[in-house]
Amino acid sequence: IDINSTKQIENSIDHFYPNFQVRDAATLQPFSLSAGNNQQVWLTIKTNKNIAPGKYTGKINIQSDEGGLNSSIDINITIRNYELPPPSLEYGIYYHGRLDANRTPTVSSEFKTSEQLKLDLLDIASHGITIPVIYQDHNNKDLFLKYLQIMSYTGFSTKNLYLVYLNTSEAETATQRSNLQAQILRVKSMVKPFGVDKLYIYGADEAKGQKLTSQRPAWEMIQRMGEKTYVAGYQGTFEATGDLLDILVFATS
Numbered sequence: 001i002d003i004n005s006t007k008q009i010e011n012s013i014d015h016f017y018p019n020f021q022v023r024d025a026a027t028l029q030p031f032s033l034s035a036g037n038n039q040q041v042w043l044t045i046k047t048n049k050n051i052a053p054g055k056y057t058g059k060i061n062i063q064s065d066e067g068g069l070n071s072s073i074d075i076n077i078t079i080r081n082y083e084l085p086p087p088s089l090e091y092g093i094y095y096h097g098r099l100d101a102n103r104t105p106t107v108s109s110e111f112k113t114s115e116q117l118k119l120d121l122l123d124i125a126s127h128g129i130t131i132p133v134i135y136q137d138h139n140n141k142d143l144f145l146k147y148l149q150i151m152s153y154t155g156f157s158t159k160n161l162y163l164v165y166l167n168t169s170e171a172e173t174a175t176q177r178s179n180l181q182a183q184i185l186r187v188k189s190m191v192k193p194f195g196v197d198k199l200y201i202y203g204a205d206e207a208k209g210q211k212l213t214s215q216r217p218a219w220e221m222i223q224r225m226g227e228k229t230y231v232a233g234y235q236g237t238f239e240a241t242g243d244l245l246d247i248l249v250f251a252t253s
Contacts (some may be wrong), residue, residue: 053081092131099143104159121154135164138187158194167202203231219244
């Protein structure tokens with residue numbers, strides 16, 4: 001649907017999987033529909049930001065290869081003469097997509113090609129999400145920086161990074177905490193070119209009891225380093241660790 005010419009997304013990001021053949025089609029493809037059945041087609045209509053305010057009309061044409069159907073649907077769109085301000089809240093999502101050059105990518109929630117990751121993040125951003133939680137492994141520097149490159153390219157801020165792979169699930173002993181500290185310093189050094197201010201380090205997911213409170217020394221260390229902590233938890237998580245927890249992803253049931 002063309003209301004006005006829109007800038008196409010540049011396809012300038014290298015692929016880690018040049019032989020992966022699954023691609024999103026550039027246009028809606030024909031599909032088969034048996035008599036008496038329905039098929040939903042979701043349309044997202046985007047315009048150039050510089051388009052003049054006003055009312056625009058158009059048509060969606062529907063045709064069949066056999067010639068038995070030739071119809072159209074009228075569409076009416078109003079472009080307002082104002083722009084909504086940025087949201088006052090941050091909206092996050094646990095997004096599992098990540099690059100891994102050692103695996104064969106699939107159409108799933110996990111391992112992605114560079115192109116898949118880019119399109120996923122663009123789609124996430126278009127739905128108002130401002131914080132995609134990062135599952136990318138920082139131990140592979142090239143892929144980690146490529147992930148941040150794609151993240152930045154698709155419009156997400158890299159001021160604060162919400163990391164999952166870097167976490168305190170195994171940081172109960174002094175040796176484990178020392179290792180974690182070294183990893184945090186390494187990651188902070190790696191991400192300098194992206195203007196990162198704070199790293200949000202994930203805790204042990206949905207931990208309770210001793211597993212939860214055993215993280216306190218690690219969280220204290222993270223706070224001393226000037227970084228942040230966040231984790232998913234339940235009633236009792238904040239009561240036990242709220243003085244060291246910057247963000248609680250709270251489960252209500």
